[in-house]
Amino acid sequence: MIPRSLFITMAIMLVLVISLGFYFRRMQQRAYEVEPAATAALPVTPPASGPTENVTLYVADDAAAELRPQSAKIPLPGGRQQRAEELLRALLRIYQQPGAAHPLAAASDIRSIYLVDPGVAVIDLNAAFADQHRSGIMVEQLTVNSLVETLAANVPGVQRVSILVEGKPRETLAGHADLTEFFDVQTVGQLVGGQ
């Protein structure tokens, strides 16, 4: 004969287990519903793999209106093109940190970089990079200079840089910086060095 108290305890526990089962199932459904929305605005970038290397990133500072060289140790893959992409993604991560001195939208990303001989690099930005970029001569120019100078400093042989958005030419980054022309690495370098 099962004691009455034990029967009641088991019944309560059974009810609890069933309730918790429903609760967890409900929570799981909610997580599935929320997760796609949370990740939709973020770039889908595979993590870089490979040995870490020391690189110099040219990081923009809005308050000082200049670029500052900043050493970083980042994993770089073997291919020249993939290395260039990872390099600029490392730069973007600095701009996407809270309190960045030159903030860029969290969804900003480098779609691809094409290295075309002789000496031409084509940076393909995603739409969010340009669409959510702040508008202004200085802030746009700092972004362009930062991309060009970082690329030129770490990828030997790059002399000219063109910037596309979603694979297409675009007139300006956010209303000011002209993206229709090739940027001359030497000219931008003199500008950065002369700051």
Added chain:
Amino acid sequence: MLTLLPAATSADEKQLSVYAPVATYALPIHERSGHEYVGLLELLEPLGRVSSEASAGRWRIRFDAIDAEFVPGKTRARVQGREADLTAPFLVENGRGFVSVASLGTLLPRFLGSAVNFHESARRLFIGDVAVRPNFRLETDPQPHLVLNFAVPVNPTISTEPGRLRMVFKHDPVVAPENANTGFDNRVITQATFSESNGVAELEIRTSIPLIASFSNNARTITLSAAPAAAGSNSNSQPAQGGAPPAAGNPVTQPSPSPSSPAPAAAPQNVNRLLVVVDPAHGGEERGAALTDKLAEKDVTLGFGRLLRHELEVRGFAVLLLRDGDNALTSDQRAGTANVTHAIVYISLHAVSQGNGAAVYTALMPVAAQSNGTFRAWNSVQASALPASRTIESAIASELAKKQFQVREAAASLRPLNNVTMPAVAVELAPGPGGLLDLASASYQQKAAAAIADGINSVRDRLVAQP
């Protein structure tokens, strides 16, 4: 048949033309509840120092030493403590105050303290003694020709079609002659009719033969005479400041070179003065940066441009304001218009909500495209003028610093700086100590405009000496 050149304002867009000793400009008319309105701040900006603020349900404006207060939705206002009646309720939209156009004739003298002659039906406002009355004289020896004399240089757009020649005065304070409809006892030139509407005046000359217009006496005299028999076309139009010389057979001649397309919003009237091209960036659908929820960069640059025009004119420069309304221009149009003017400097005006003070830019030259013989690559025509551009950049920055602006100098890949043949700079105005509100403040803009004008004035001699 030749096509008509585009005008700065479309024919169906209502506008108010203002002629004053210090400036001539046009403003868009807004229709609300059956009344025509005009922005009061925009109207007064070119005429003096003006600022406005909205608080506690009232909209206040200060013009030079005159204070006025308006209440949205009410027809009663106070100017210098005295009541003034408006013909329609005062409106505030996006922080900007609007008064009915019909009120201007009585309201403006209270601000300006000078005579105002308002041709209300034609939307033409004359401030002070600026009106110019043409004088006709028909001469028949050796051939019939009509001589029109004006007290000041004029700059009409002239077009011809069979049986008539039209002169449209968009920027000249031309008013009706003694007889608006003058008949001539001549079979060749039969009649001259004056009319005015929507901010422009028009003189129509009836004729039985194609006429040619020639300018003399420093554009104060226009002589209409028979066109050469070889004239092949019978209809054409050219702005008087039109850039390209008239084509062969074109029965219209013009006095000076000027832009071909698009027509500028205003044109300098004194060809002896040094010309500065002022280009308020953005416009139309292209709003530029959103400085605040309600304030677009294009609106700030326009007001800033008008103030800079005034400051430059005060210092003796002629000014071509590339945009004097909310119209869109491409970078190529801006550069193309500027390049044919032979101005001593081109200034592009911008505004930004980040940072503080102002920044002055010269062109960051891109990789030059291939030049071909005497044709220079469009993307790098600025290269030869870059040293002079940097001289102006430094001069403007120096004057801005004198006026307590925190100022930066830099190079930027900003079109159309690299497409402009003359010395070219861009000025980006950022908030001052007062924060974002400064950007919409006429006094803050006026201080920056004065510094820019001082900077250009300080290197005037060196610019003139440029090859």
